[in-house]
Amino acid sequence: MRDLGLRYVRIGEFAWGRIEKAEGLFDWAWMDRAIDVLGAAGLKVVLGTPTATPPKWLCEKYPDILPVDIQTGQVRGFGSRRHYDFSSETYLVQAERITAAMAQRYGSHPHVAGWQTDNELCCHDTTMSVSPAALEKFRAYCAQRYGTIAALNAAWGNVFWSMEYDHFDQIDLPFFTVCETNPAHRLAYRRFASEQVVRFHDVMISAIRRHAAPHQWVTHNIIPPATTGVDNAALTRDLDFVSYDNYPLGFSDQLMAKASADEWKPFMRTGHPDLAALNFDSVRGLSKGAWWVMEQQPGPVNWAPHNPRPAPGMVRHWTLQAFAHGAACVAYFRWRQVPFAQEQMHAGLRRPDDMPAAAWAEVEQAASEMQLLGDLSVVAAKSPxxxxxxxxxxxxxxxxxxxxxxxxxxxxxxxxxxxxxxxxxxxxxxxxxxxxxxxxxxxxxxxxxxxxxxxxxxxxxxxxxxxxxxxxxxxxxxxxxxxxxxxxxxxxxxxxxxxxxxxxxxxxxxxxxxxxxxxxxxxxxxxxxxxxxxxxxxxxxxxxxxxxxxxxxxxxxxxxxxxxxxxxxxxxxTDVQITPLPPTLRLRRRGELTFAFNLDSVSARAPAPAGAEFVIGGSDIEPYGIAVWR
Amino acid sequence: MRDLGLRYVRIGEFAWGRIEKAEGLFDWAWMDRAIDVLGAAGLKVVLGTPTATPPKWLCEKYPDILPVDIQTGQVRGFGSRRHYDFSSETYLVQAERITAAMAQRYGSHPHVAGWQTDNELCCHDTTMSVSPAALEKFRAYCAQRYGTIAALNAAWGNVFWSMEYDHFDQIDLPFFTVCETNPAHRLAYRRFASEQVVRFHDVMISAIRRHAAPHQWVTHNIIPPATTGVDNAALTRDLDFVSYDNYPLGFSDQLMAKASADEWKPFMRTGHPDLAALNFDSVRGLSKGAWWVMEQQPGPVNWAPHNPRPAPGMVRHWTLQAFAHGAACVAYFRWRQVPFAQEQMHAGLRRPDDMPAAAWAEVEQAASEMQLLGDLSVVAAKSPxxxxxxxxxxxxxxxxxxxxxxxxxxxxxxxxxxxxxxxxxxxxxxxxxxxxxxxxxxxxxxxxxxxxxxxxxxxxxxxxxxxxxxxxxxxxxxxxxxxxxxxxxxxxxxxxxxxxxxxxxxxxxxxxxxxxxxxxxxxxxxxxxxxxxxxxxxxxxxxxxxxxxxxxxxxxxxxxxxxxxxxxxxxxxTDVQITPLPPTLRLRRRGELTFAFNLDSVSARAPAPAGAEFVIGGSDIEPYGIAVWR
Amino acid sequence: MRDLGLRYVRIGEFAWGRIEKAEGLFDWAWMDRAIDVLGAAGLKVVLGTPTATPPKWLCEKYPDILPVDIQTGQVRGFGSRRHYDFSSETYLVQAERITAAMAQRYGSHPHVAGWQTDNELCCHDTTMSVSPAALEKFRAYCAQRYGTIAALNAAWGNVFWSMEYDHFDQIDLPFFTVCETNPAHRLAYRRFASEQVVRFHDVMISAIRRHAAPHQWVTHNIIPPATTGVDNAALTRDLDFVSYDNYPLGFSDQLMAKASADEWKPFMRTGHPDLAALNFDSVRGLSKGAWWVMEQQPGPVNWAPHNPRPAPGMVRHWTLQAFAHGAACVAYFRWRQVPFAQEQMHAGLRRPDDMPAAAWAEVEQAASEMQLLGDLSVVAAKSPxxxxxxxxxxxxxxxxxxxxxxxxxxxxxxxxxxxxxxxxxxxxxxxxxxxxxxxxxxxxxxxxxxxxxxxxxxxxxxxxxxxxxxxxxxxxxxxxxxxxxxxxxxxxxxxxxxxxxxxxxxxxxxxxxxxxxxxxxxxxxxxxxxxxxxxxxxxxxxxxxxxxxxxxxxxxxxxxxxxxxxxxxxxxxTDVQITPLPPTLRLRRRGELTFAFNLDSVSARAPAPAGAEFVIGGSDIEPYGIAVWR
Ligand SMILES: [Zn+2]
Ligand SMILES: [Zn+2]
Ligand SMILES: [Zn+2]
The missing domain is CATH 3.40.50.880 (Class I glutamine amidotransferase (GATase) domain)
Structure with a gap:
């Protein structure tokens, strides 16, 4: 890994079952060894806390931790991931316990650079739940927010359609009614649901910080911010920086599902020209400066309706693009394609047979090109x-x-x-x-x-x-x-x-x-x-x-x-300088560098000023290629 | 209101919660005042009985009143409207109680012209339910209709697929089976469901009539008759006349959802040229003579997939069209756009800031034009x-x-x-x-x-x-x-x-x-x-x-x-006279008057005979305009 | 029937309710009579065992026999057919009991030629169920297949996402989770579900064979093999031969639902040119030689989105096509269109008024043409x-x-x-x-x-x-x-x-x-x-x-x-002879005969070699017609 130019390795993010075999019965030996091996190889470890996957013994012992589907009212059970309810006090206690235990053990480990909380919070529509725990907490939330039931009735306009309540324990979650519920009721529920996620996450962050050495940072790998259903600024406020999991092809396949073949085909192996950038810029906004790509797709994935190969050069392209948009680090998911379970068709940097996969050479190239860019530790400047x-x-x-x-x-x-x-x-x-x-x-x-x-x-x-x-x-x-x-x-x-x-x-x-x-x-x-x-x-x-x-x-x-x-x-x-671009060319500045990204299958001319000093590439940008100049 | 030409105001149709704060605890003062104020202003009051919205205390005390969804088997709870089961004896008692109480109080009030039962019965797919109450009543219905289980088995052809029953309490509602149930079983259920609605409604009408003075009439504001899932003739038989809620744009948006833009765009601000008329003629048929528009849309509404503005003149157009099709009165919903809860985007005659909305001037015009039409109290003649x-x-x-x-x-x-x-x-x-x-x-x-x-x-x-x-x-x-x-x-x-x-x-x-x-x-x-x-x-x-x-x-x-x-x-x-018309022009006769309705964005020629005496407009009909002649 | 050329009549396949009115209370008289009447008319009887339709008294007494829907978790109740769970031990006992009773009574009856087990197993998505019985049996299946929970964890790769189990009773059915379950988990469940159907079916076959005379064969009328969700080879292994229910129009309407009118219209009354053949060849493969069409559609049916009339001649065409593909017998469903219950729009050979339906003359023709084909008892030769x-x-x-x-x-x-x-x-x-x-x-x-x-x-x-x-x-x-x-x-x-x-x-x-x-x-x-x-x-x-x-x-x-x-x-x-054909012409050989099938609305030229001896038709094949030559 070190040879490829990698410096960080994330482990542990779904490993609860291997760390704690039964309540209180911990096995740290394998993780100790893994960290030692990686550290000895010159790599730093990012530790993922495993709260996205409570093990079966925990679900069996505390079935009230499970979320309930807002479409069907069905309990969402064990067998995949994210099967916990953000409103469950039981789960909060359990999740804090495992997180604290892990932080306690590795909080001063020299090879552990930092922490990732949980994994892709809110993914798979898990922000909202109609569990008994959510109902109880929502009533308490309403009592807290409005003080009196009269105030709530007035705030929501419940006089309409005789929707007034006499006391807070009459309030239901806004689902399974005859027609639409009061929008004020639903907005209150959405705010509540968001706060439940933030509360859970804040407790996890605290649990880490209580035990972690000051140099160990805490981050979270967020899904596209527009899809969390949460106030992302609140969710990420207590992190040291925010990370993002970048899967441009699958997200674009979904975004452009109704586009014609003419519209979609040029971008099916690059992703929509502005979608990854949108998420990079969103995450930089949340991060208020440097941010990470925690998972960069290195090849075809497994979860979209269609899963094309990236065009040749796109893994390098996305890597440098992230840096252009202010990233401090780009990590890839995953190192080696795992040949079993749900993600066996998700490409890695190495194939299941442990040979280098298609992205390998591109990552090597990107790693060496990073040296040319100079010091990127400076926070990205304000955009116009x-x-x-x-x-x-x-x-x-x-x-x-x-x-x-x-x-x-x-x-x-x-x-x-x-x-x-x-x-x-x-x-x-x-x-x-x-x-x-x-x-x-x-x-x-x-x-x-x-x-x-x-x-x-x-x-x-x-x-x-x-x-x-x-x-x-x-x-x-x-x-x-x-x-x-x-x-x-x-x-x-x-x-x-x-x-x-x-x-x-x-x-x-x-x-x-x-x-x-x-x-x-x-x-x-x-x-x-x-x-x-x-x-x-x-x-x-x-x-x-x-x-x-x-x-x-x-x-x-x-x-x-x-x-x-x-x-x-x-x-x-407003004297903002513009450079009108074709749909397949994009620009981004960082410090004194200007990056140009060519998403076309043919070469493009870099819109560099006369006398530009090229750091990477030149004025003729190869297909799917990049130029960087001062 | 009086100045605008309005003569009737409907109130009370969802006000149960404000009338009865807890079982038996009535507050009539506000309604007394409202009626007095309106009466003093020269307006007559139509009182809506509030049974479409049982309040929360009632649902909490009698949870068996709630309907159960035929798609999912989920209880349809409190929080919107129409959350009651037509088969619930409990609810029948409660609904009759509040209706009788209201009729008792206002049955001889001089300002109360008449009554509207409930509101838009059957809306939101509420005719059918799979509640325990529905099951019990359906079994009784079958016993009553068929007498013996052998007769039912014979009537339904239950020998097919071994579907025979031994006794009536074995019969289920025809849902949640492996493949389709016996059509005879389903038809029996549909008849039953219809009868449940009619039974409920008849009890409400009786409760009013027991206390109402003879001059007070009873009506109901029906949704498009084809959408009730009920025998509408039976449903409306005991009313003095039938009313209709006229929302041409939303209903047309749904009807023409798969039409091309070329087909739809000409009508998106007028509605399909024959859809409002279809419902007007249907309701006149049910009413056996005069009928009312109880709710006329005065601007964009909130509930259709797309909610356009009516074309300029269409509110006047729809108003006069209703009269042409035999209406005795056209009321608008609503007076003032309410700035909160579910219908805050539903236009009124007045804006939320209490200024006249776009329809105001059109209603004024229509009201004054009504004077020109002469006596419309005569029942519409038979059509050919x-x-x-x-x-x-x-x-x-x-x-x-x-x-x-x-x-x-x-x-x-x-x-x-x-x-x-x-x-x-x-x-x-x-x-x-x-x-x-x-x-x-x-x-x-x-x-x-x-x-x-x-x-x-x-x-x-x-x-x-x-x-x-x-x-x-x-x-x-x-x-x-x-x-x-x-x-x-x-x-x-x-x-x-x-x-x-x-x-x-x-x-x-x-x-x-x-x-x-x-x-x-x-x-x-x-x-x-x-x-x-x-x-x-x-x-x-x-x-x-x-x-x-x-x-x-x-x-x-x-x-x-x-x-x-x-x-x-x-x-x-058969010597029926025809006048072939373009798609954007429609005719309708009432008494000796002929109305012509132009749905085009350009002027149209009225197909009036030579020597026609124009009562409204002339032979050149303005865009979206009207001509009426003798 | 005999006059029409029919030799076999199937009865009994849904008649449980008439055979057993209450547990243990049998009434065989009507069936005795029916078999005698048919036998006296020179017809042989195929007896269908009635396990596809457990009667109501049985469902009432043993509600645990009902299956549970994998989409919704709802019990699938009585009122149509196939309302039983393949994993229910209770039902296995009951189904074996009625099957054995029937076999005991008619196992040596001279007019009974053979047996059809149940009816269209797996139809209506009944292979999978999430019943308590299925859960219990699936756990036992896993214990049996993997021996230890560690072996199961290893086999499935449950270390991924902390999905490991501690013991078999922790395993759930792979439904109602947050995101997708382990594919290995789902594959195990699919294998299990298939085995449950096979186990049930094998018990039924054994129950018949215990009592049936050696000359009585046992078959089952399978739905299109690709739609059972079962290992069809295992399912049919113990049968004497396999039967197929041939509904080319409805299956084609579903298959080509997204085809354009240009693509679909030529085939809407013939079915897709290769679809019936696909199923014929599939069933022949399962049958390892001779096979039957147990139900041939004789006219429009009732269950597809659209139900066209077959083109003139197609019933004869499908009949001879089945023989060309190796069938030993073609039976039609049904004799007379039944004027009540779910299938009243399903055509028969006779109309509801007992007059010959459109297919009558075609069946007569096909029956007489069968005589011309010579001895078809020989097993179909291997294809190239x-x-x-x-x-x-x-x-x-x-x-x-x-x-x-x-x-x-x-x-x-x-x-x-x-x-x-x-x-x-x-x-x-x-x-x-x-x-x-x-x-x-x-x-x-x-x-x-x-x-x-x-x-x-x-x-x-x-x-x-x-x-x-x-x-x-x-x-x-x-x-x-x-x-x-x-x-x-x-x-x-x-x-x-x-x-x-x-x-x-x-x-x-x-x-x-x-x-x-x-x-x-x-x-x-x-x-x-x-x-x-x-x-x-x-x-x-x-x-x-x-x-x-x-x-x-x-x-x-x-x-x-x-x-x-x-x-x-x-x-x-490989020296396999080819004859490129237009889309509306198909060939099939059986023994020394070559059959040509014209699916066109105009005549077609038979691709017969010079000197071919025509057994049916000639070198000019009429619209929708057939030619057979040596
Ligand atoms: Zn209460
Ligand atoms: Zn019973
Ligand atoms: Zn256990």
């Missing part, structure tokens, strides 16, 4: 554009669909793609994070709920603010905002949303902007402009986008062309 | 064409699918569309209703079960009778009709259906009629003509439609063009 | 090509999908279609069956698991061996094969599969073979050739197919054109 994201607004969209063509994540991704196609680097900033100052351009694609912190951050920002539709639409308790949307955002842009319509994606209307016409559809708001300047209009002449001071309100979803042209204009206005 | 409908035949089709391209409601709708496209007014008459005499043309699109009353009504009719395929196919107990279909209808047309085939909708054959060729598909019967005249033939020369005396039997589903041409010929034969 | 099939490999594919475009049955069917289009007769041979010697060409389309018997049979064969991708991919316990796939098959062809990729069906690559290019997609393997000759290459030049000695390894799924051309070459190499 910030996109503000917000878990609560994502839950609002899940809960109140209103139009089948509107999806929180898709809306955010559309802005991100437009910016990346202009060669612009992007930061994701959590709503409420007080770090918006200094960004020339701040985009709020969709933020239905604007709480105090979010509002203050927006007000304290000093760039142009671009709001998409549904901004400020809801109060914190899922009512329509006071005085109509965008509610308190009216202090920034004086519009009133008087009506919303949603349309089939193929039945849209149009929008006129600076003399050209674009598509407007899926979600369209009727607005009163309140004195703002109209910058775009619907086909019937009604205002579709307005500007007031440094704030712009766009009242509709549009096609990509409009977003691109609007962003070109806003970048010009 | 009757379409005979029958709930049992709809259930037969649900139960015995036989071909995926055959749907009871779609078959009925196809005839209706063809007639409406010819400018012909249509009445819907329930099978068995003795009112067929006097119709020049009587259409029976699909009536699998012909009971005595239905047969007598058909025989007593004096117009041309047109039967579609599957007519008379089944006995009352879901066996094939004696001597092959159409069974006793052979007294009217002497055919024998010797075989049925069903085809994919895109793999049809053809039918020749008067020298032209049309599509025949989805459902095709082979018939022996028994001496009737052959009027259309299949591509292989076999008979596809025959006439005998005044009866026509059409053995296949066809394309729209054939139906139109056949109906043109039958209208000519 | 064998396709090797294997239930375990089918389960492997169900369990480890890896690519949505790869389906075991579809892969097998593609080879079969290619061969049939070349006019080649095909035998299906079960893997492990020692009958491969003598076949010039042996095709193994997909055999993931190669056990000792299968390997020995392949090695003992003497023809060309063609392996498709995934051959030898897995061990018997669902690990990757030792030394990479194809594992021990490397003794036959020295390749190593180093990587697998799966692609969307519309995003494939290409393969070059003998200078032409073909599609390669869905499943593609990267191979090391190990000294074999490369005969086809991928678009990047990598090997896609190799030959070593008499073995060929094809590493990818391809289009039909490639398979056809490869098979043309292999047939030439």
């Amino acid at each position: 554009v910030a996109i503000v994201i917000d878990p609560v607004s994502g839950w609002v969209d899940d809960i109140e669909r209103q139009g089948a063509g509107y999806r929180y994540d898709a809306v955010v991704f559309q802005y991100y793609r437009a910016l990346r196609g202009l060669g612009v680097d992007v930061d994701f900033v959590s709503a409420g994070d007080a770090q918006l100052a200094g960004y020339p351009l701040v985009i709020v694609p969709t933020m239905a709920v604007v709480d105090d912190a979010a509002f203050d951050a927006l007000q304290a920002s000093d760039g142009i603010l671009l709001f998409g539709p549904r901004a400020g639409a809801k109060t914190d308790e899922f009512s329509m905002s006071e005085g109509l949307p965008p509610g308190r955002l009216r202090e920034l842009v004086p519009v009133k949303v008087t009506s919303v319509e949603t349309l089939r994606a193929d039945c849209g209307g149009s929008i006129a902007y600076k003399g050209a016409e674009y598509e407007s559809g899926r979600w369209r708001e009727t607005i009163e402009v309140g004195g703002a300047d109209i910058i775009a209009t619907y086909e019937d002449g009604a205002p579709a986008a307005v500007q007031a001071g440094r704030s712009i309100y766009l009242a509709t979803l549009t096609d990509d062309a409009f977003l691109t042209n609007l962003l070109v204009d806003l970048c010009a206005e | 064409v009757a379409i005979v409908i029958d709930p049992v035949s709809g259930w037969v089709d649900d139960i015995e699918r036989q071909g995926a391209g055959y749907r009871y409601d779609a078959v009925v709708f196809q005839y209706y569309r063809a007639l409406r496209g010819l400018g012909v007014d249509v009445d819907f008459v329930s099978a068995g209703d003795a009112q067929l005499a006097g119709y020049p043309l009587v259409i029976v699109p699909t009536m699998a079960v012909v009971d005595d009353a239905a047969f007598d009504a058909l025989q007593a009719s004096d117009g041309i009778l047109l039967f579609g395929p599957r007519a008379g196919a089944k006995t009352d107990e879901f066996s094939m009709s004696e001597g092959l279909p159409p069974g006793r209808l052979r007294e009217l047309v002497p055919v024998k259906v010797t075989s049925v085939e069903t085809l994919r909708a895109d793999c049809g054959g053809s039918i020749a009629y008067k020298g032209a060729e049309y599509e025949s598909g989805r459902w095709r019967e082979t018939i022996e003509v028994g001496g009737a005249d052959i009027i259309a033939t299949y591509e292989d020369g076999a008979p596809a439609a025959v006439q005998a005396g005044r009866s026509i039997y059409l053995a296949t589903l066809t394309d729209d063009a054939f139906l139109t041409n056949l109906l043109v010929d039958l209208c000519a034969e | 090509v064998a396709i090797v099939i294997d239930p375990v490999s089918g389960w492997v594919d169900d369990i480890e999908r890896q690519g949505a475009g790869y389906r075991y049955d579809a892969v097998v069917f593609q080879y079969y279609r290619a061969l049939r289009g070349l006019g080649v007769d095909v035998d299906f041979v079960s893997a492990g069956d020692a009958q491969l010697a003598g076949y010039p060409l042996v095709i193994v389309p997909t055999m993931a698991v190669v056990d000792d018997a299968a390997f020995d049979a392949l090695q003992a064969s003497d023809g060309i061996l063609l392996f498709g991708p995934r051959a030898g991919a897995k061990t018997d316990e669902f690990s990757m094969s030792e030394g990479l796939p194809p594992g021990r098959l490397r003794e036959l062809v020295p390749v190593k599969v180093t990587s697998v990729e799966t692609l969307r069906a519309d995003c494939g690559g290409s393969i070059a073979y003998k200078g032409a290019e073909y599609e390669s997609g869905r499943w593609r393997e990267t191979i090391e050739v190990g000294g074999a000759d490369i005969i086809a290459t991928y678009e990047d030049g990598a090997p896609a197919a190799v030959q070593a000695g008499r073995s060929i390894y094809l590493a990818t799924l391809t289009d039909d054109a490639f398979l056809t051309n490869l098979l043309v070459d292999l047939c030439a190499e």
